Amino acid sequence: MIKTVTLALTGASGMAYGIRLLECLLAAGVRVYLIYSQAAQVVARQEMDLTLPARTAEAEALFNERFKAQPGQLRVFGREEWFAPVASGSNAPDVMVIIPCTIGTLAAVAAGMSDNLIERAADVMLKEGRKLVLVPRETPFSAIHLEAMLKLAHAGAVILPANPGFYHRPQSVAAVVDFIVARVLDQLDVEHQLMQRWGEK
Numbered sequence: 001m002i003k004t005v006t007l008a009l010t011g012a013s014g015m016a017y018g019i020r021l022l023e024c025l026l027a028a029g030v031r032v033y034l035i036y037s038q039a040a041q042v043v044a045r046q047e048m049d050l051t052l053p054a055r056t057a058e059a060e061a062l063f064n065e066r067f068k069a070q071p072g073q074l075r076v077f078g079r080e081e082w083f084a085p086v087a088s089g090s091n092a093p094d095v096m097v098i099i100p101c102t103i104g105t106l107a108a109v110a111a112g113m114s115d116n117l118i119e120r121a122a123d124v125m126l127k128e129g130r131k132l133v134l135v136p137r138e139t140p141f142s143a144i145h146l147e148a149m150l151k152l153a154h155a156g157a158v159i160l161p162a163n164p165g166f167y168h169r170p171q172s173v174a175a176v177v178d179f180i181v182a183r184v185l186d187q188l189d190v191e192h193q194l195m196q197r198w199g200e201k
Helices: 014-028 040-050 055-065 102-111 119-126 143-154 173-187
Strands: 004-009 030-038 073-078 096-102 131-136
Touching: 004 014, 004 119, 014 040, 014 055, 014 096, 014 173, 030 040, 055 073, 055 096, 073 102, 096 102, 096 119, 096 173, 102 119, 102 131, 102 143, 102 173, 131 143, 131 173
Parallel strands: 004 030, 004 096, 030 073, 096 131
Antiparallel strands: none
Protein backbone atom coordinates (compact mmCIF):
# COMPACT_ATOMS: atom_id res chain seq x y z
CA MET A 1 0.00 0.00 0.00
CA ILE A 2 1.18 3.52 -0.74
CA LYS A 3 2.54 5.51 2.16
CA THR A 4 2.47 9.13 1.02
CA VAL A 5 0.28 11.05 -1.44
CA THR A 6 0.71 14.62 -2.58
CA LEU A 7 -2.77 16.04 -3.06
CA ALA A 8 -3.10 19.29 -4.98
CA LEU A 9 -6.31 21.28 -5.30
CA THR A 10 -6.53 23.83 -8.10
CA GLY A 11 -9.20 26.26 -9.23
CA ALA A 12 -11.33 24.08 -11.50
CA SER A 13 -14.92 23.40 -10.56
CA GLY A 14 -15.39 20.16 -8.66
CA MET A 15 -13.76 20.97 -5.33
CA ALA A 16 -15.92 18.30 -3.69
CA TYR A 17 -13.85 15.66 -5.47
CA GLY A 18 -10.64 16.86 -3.89
CA ILE A 19 -12.03 17.30 -0.38
CA ARG A 20 -13.69 13.88 -0.47
CA LEU A 21 -10.45 12.29 -1.66
CA LEU A 22 -8.60 13.94 1.22
CA GLU A 23 -11.15 12.50 3.65
CA CYS A 24 -10.81 8.99 2.19
CA LEU A 25 -7.02 9.03 2.16
CA LEU A 26 -6.83 10.12 5.79
CA ALA A 27 -9.41 7.50 6.78
CA ALA A 28 -7.27 4.86 5.04
CA GLY A 29 -4.23 5.84 7.09
CA VAL A 30 -2.33 7.37 4.17
CA ARG A 31 0.03 10.28 4.85
CA VAL A 32 -1.03 13.30 2.81
CA TYR A 33 0.95 16.32 1.65
CA LEU A 34 -1.69 18.94 0.74
CA ILE A 35 -1.16 21.96 -1.52
CA TYR A 36 -3.81 24.26 -2.92
CA SER A 37 -3.83 27.24 -5.23
CA GLN A 38 -5.30 30.67 -4.56
CA ALA A 39 -7.99 29.94 -7.14
CA ALA A 40 -8.85 26.75 -5.25
CA GLN A 41 -9.59 28.88 -2.20
CA VAL A 42 -12.09 30.88 -4.26
CA VAL A 43 -13.76 27.77 -5.71
CA ALA A 44 -13.97 26.03 -2.31
CA ARG A 45 -15.77 29.03 -0.89
CA GLN A 46 -18.13 29.31 -3.87
CA GLU A 47 -18.99 25.64 -4.24
CA MET A 48 -18.78 24.32 -0.68
CA ASP A 49 -18.88 27.35 1.64
CA LEU A 50 -15.47 26.08 2.72
CA THR A 51 -12.73 28.51 3.68
CA LEU A 52 -9.29 27.11 2.92
CA PRO A 53 -7.01 29.04 5.29
CA ALA A 54 -4.07 31.00 3.91
CA ARG A 55 -1.88 29.81 6.79
CA THR A 56 -0.72 26.20 6.55
CA ALA A 57 -0.96 25.58 10.30
CA GLU A 58 -4.59 26.69 10.30
CA ALA A 59 -5.34 24.43 7.34
CA GLU A 60 -3.78 21.45 9.11
CA ALA A 61 -5.81 22.15 12.23
CA LEU A 62 -9.02 22.50 10.18
CA PHE A 63 -8.69 19.19 8.36
CA ASN A 64 -7.21 17.30 11.31
CA GLU A 65 -10.29 18.17 13.32
CA ARG A 66 -12.74 17.68 10.47
CA PHE A 67 -11.43 14.26 9.35
CA LYS A 68 -9.90 12.99 12.62
CA ALA A 69 -6.43 12.58 11.15
CA GLN A 70 -3.65 10.97 13.15
CA PRO A 71 -0.88 13.22 14.49
CA GLY A 72 1.54 14.05 11.68
CA GLN A 73 -0.58 12.31 9.04
CA LEU A 74 -1.44 15.53 7.22
CA ARG A 75 0.98 18.26 6.24
CA VAL A 76 -0.05 21.37 4.32
CA PHE A 77 2.47 23.34 2.27
CA GLY A 78 2.31 26.82 0.82
CA ARG A 79 2.50 27.43 -2.91
CA GLU A 80 5.99 28.93 -2.62
CA GLU A 81 7.36 26.57 0.04
CA TRP A 82 10.31 25.34 -1.99
CA PHE A 83 11.86 23.37 0.86
CA ALA A 84 8.82 21.08 1.06
CA PRO A 85 9.61 17.37 0.51
CA VAL A 86 7.50 17.35 -2.67
CA ALA A 87 9.89 19.80 -4.35
CA SER A 88 12.75 17.31 -4.58
CA GLY A 89 13.16 13.88 -6.11
CA SER A 90 15.32 12.88 -3.15
CA ASN A 91 12.24 12.84 -0.91
CA ALA A 92 9.38 12.45 -3.37
CA PRO A 93 6.06 10.91 -2.27
CA ASP A 94 4.75 7.68 -3.76
CA VAL A 95 2.07 9.32 -5.91
CA MET A 96 0.50 12.69 -6.65
CA VAL A 97 -3.06 13.62 -7.53
CA ILE A 98 -4.21 17.00 -8.84
CA ILE A 99 -7.96 17.10 -8.27
CA PRO A 100 -9.69 19.13 -9.52
CA CYS A 101 -7.08 20.02 -12.13
CA THR A 102 -7.44 23.21 -14.13
CA ILE A 103 -6.51 23.10 -17.78
CA GLY A 104 -3.97 25.83 -17.03
CA THR A 105 -2.26 23.61 -14.47
CA LEU A 106 -2.40 20.65 -16.83
CA ALA A 107 -0.82 22.72 -19.62
CA ALA A 108 1.90 24.03 -17.30
CA VAL A 109 2.81 20.50 -16.18
CA ALA A 110 2.83 19.32 -19.80
CA ALA A 111 5.23 22.15 -20.65
CA GLY A 112 7.56 21.30 -17.77
CA MET A 113 6.83 24.51 -15.88
CA SER A 114 7.72 24.84 -12.21
CA ASP A 115 6.47 28.30 -11.32
CA ASN A 116 4.80 27.15 -8.09
CA LEU A 117 4.98 24.17 -5.75
CA ILE A 118 2.10 22.33 -7.43
CA GLU A 119 3.81 22.45 -10.82
CA ARG A 120 7.20 21.57 -9.34
CA ALA A 121 5.78 18.62 -7.40
CA ALA A 122 4.15 17.28 -10.57
CA ASP A 123 7.39 17.72 -12.50
CA VAL A 124 9.23 15.75 -9.81
CA MET A 125 6.79 12.86 -10.14
CA LEU A 126 7.30 12.67 -13.89
CA LYS A 127 11.08 12.91 -13.77
CA GLU A 128 11.28 10.29 -11.03
CA GLY A 129 8.95 7.92 -12.88
CA ARG A 130 6.30 7.96 -10.16
CA LYS A 131 2.55 8.01 -10.64
CA LEU A 132 0.89 11.34 -11.37
CA VAL A 133 -2.90 11.44 -11.68
CA LEU A 134 -4.62 14.51 -13.10
CA VAL A 135 -8.39 14.95 -12.82
CA PRO A 136 -9.46 17.71 -15.22
CA ARG A 137 -13.04 18.95 -14.98
CA GLU A 138 -13.54 20.83 -18.19
CA THR A 139 -15.82 20.40 -21.20
CA PRO A 140 -15.55 20.47 -24.10
CA PHE A 141 -11.83 19.84 -24.62
CA SER A 142 -10.12 21.81 -27.36
CA ALA A 143 -7.41 20.35 -29.56
CA ILE A 144 -4.87 22.23 -27.42
CA HIS A 145 -6.22 20.58 -24.25
CA LEU A 146 -6.17 17.13 -25.84
CA GLU A 147 -2.63 17.56 -27.16
CA ALA A 148 -1.43 18.53 -23.67
CA MET A 149 -3.16 15.48 -22.21
CA LEU A 150 -1.61 13.22 -24.83
CA LYS A 151 1.82 14.69 -24.08
CA LEU A 152 1.34 13.96 -20.38
CA ALA A 153 0.06 10.44 -21.08
CA HIS A 154 3.17 9.76 -23.14
CA ALA A 155 5.24 11.02 -20.19
CA GLY A 156 3.54 8.50 -17.88
CA ALA A 157 0.78 10.54 -16.26
CA VAL A 158 -2.75 9.23 -15.79
CA ILE A 159 -5.47 11.47 -17.20
CA LEU A 160 -8.67 10.75 -15.29
CA PRO A 161 -11.38 13.23 -16.32
CA ALA A 162 -14.18 13.82 -13.84
CA ASN A 163 -16.71 11.95 -15.99
CA PRO A 164 -18.94 9.98 -13.61
CA GLY A 165 -20.80 6.85 -14.67
CA PHE A 166 -24.42 6.24 -13.78
CA TYR A 167 -24.76 2.47 -13.97
CA HIS A 168 -24.75 2.37 -10.16
CA ARG A 169 -27.84 4.64 -10.19
CA PRO A 170 -26.60 7.40 -7.89
CA GLN A 171 -29.29 8.97 -5.75
CA SER A 172 -27.31 12.01 -4.63
CA VAL A 173 -24.54 14.39 -5.63
CA ALA A 174 -22.36 12.71 -3.01
CA ALA A 175 -22.76 9.38 -4.82
CA VAL A 176 -21.66 10.99 -8.09
CA VAL A 177 -18.62 12.46 -6.34
CA ASP A 178 -17.79 9.09 -4.82
CA PHE A 179 -17.77 7.47 -8.28
CA ILE A 180 -14.83 9.64 -9.36
CA VAL A 181 -13.06 9.45 -6.01
CA ALA A 182 -13.34 5.65 -6.16
CA ARG A 183 -11.64 5.63 -9.56
CA VAL A 184 -8.83 7.76 -8.18
CA LEU A 185 -8.40 5.51 -5.13
CA ASP A 186 -8.20 2.53 -7.49
CA GLN A 187 -5.33 4.24 -9.31
CA LEU A 188 -3.59 4.68 -5.96
CA ASP A 189 -4.23 1.07 -4.86
CA VAL A 190 -6.04 2.33 -1.78
CA GLU A 191 -8.84 0.04 -0.62
CA HIS A 192 -12.30 1.56 -0.31
CA GLN A 193 -15.98 0.72 -0.05
CA LEU A 194 -17.36 3.78 -1.81
CA MET A 195 -19.42 1.82 -4.32
CA GLN A 196 -20.07 -1.63 -5.71
CA ARG A 197 -17.82 -2.71 -8.53
CA TRP A 198 -19.18 -3.71 -11.92
CA GLY A 199 -20.69 -7.19 -11.74
CA GLU A 200 -20.93 -7.26 -7.94
CA LYS A 201 -24.26 -7.82 -6.23
